[in-house]
Amino acid sequence: MSRDETKSILERSLSKGNQEYSLSLYTLLFAEMVRYCQDRANSLDDVADMLAEMGKDVGWRSIDLLYHREKKNKRDNKILDILLFIKKTLWTKLFGKEADKLEQAADDPRNYYVIEKEPIICKYISNPKDKSSLNCAAFAGGVIEATLCAGGFPCKVTTHWHKGTTFMIQFDESVVDREKV
């Protein structure tokens, strides 16, 4: 370790990612983030947006890391493949389990849903009645959006309460067109 310290971070060998930490510490940190955003936002939508922004920070960084570590540097270039990557690899590595469901919208080929009944990061956050529309899982929505965008699938991800928490992924027109070729 000490020999590595003098090298820049990019020259050091990649950690194996088996650090362990307690969920309580993480949820308390997350609760603090929500509070920080609440202090600075004007509306509940703003809070969700700020959380999503922070989630994007995490997403941009995890995609390279995970492809490098888990998939032997092989990127996915089909919609279904990258969605399965998110459902399985990304979710397991970040939140310790696979996402509950992955669905395609029947009415619009651009829309997909990732459904997670009870996001682990929100386990200890209770929504007061007057703020029931806020979903702190927006953070995870941000992670998904940045992961897809960085993977070359421009899209918009929104977070909703529907059968638990649903992340609605709406791909850019170009992504769906490319798929047809």
Place this chain on the structure above:
Amino acid sequence: MARQGRSGETKMEGELLALTYGAVVARVLKDYERTDEVNAQLDKMGYNIGVRIIDDFLAKNRHGRCKNMQETAEAIQSAFKQYINVQPQVGKWNDAQNSFSLTLDTNPLTSFVELPAELSRLYYCQLFCGIIRGALEMVQLETKVQIVADNLKGSNVTEIRISFVKKLVDALPVGED
């Protein structure tokens, strides 16, 4: 991978903590212009976490009251082990035995972090200081906690200095003797 450990602690595996904390620091840096204010904000967030995490720690460990700073140091050491799976070294006691250093060989919060030169006054791990201060305050110990060596600034280790200030006394409610 989330799993249930001893003493009812759910463990997570991976780097979500480091990445999330990085996102928080990035956000706070964006919101505040001066580095001192960023440090203060990170410390405040840590304090709020500390105030709440002490309950979690005491509930899961059946730890008796610490009689002196040595015992407190051991308790903090085991808390680090429990929450981030790192065992810091306790050392550098002063003569009065009320001030000591925690030394971390590896720092899980900084696994992907490189500090640009213009942020040389940022204490990236100030969160730890806030947590320790907040938690100790809840057990009636007022302390001063600061980072004296930082592995992001060329040092091999992260060193956190904890000094006892005074014992906080419960104020009696008015009208009771």
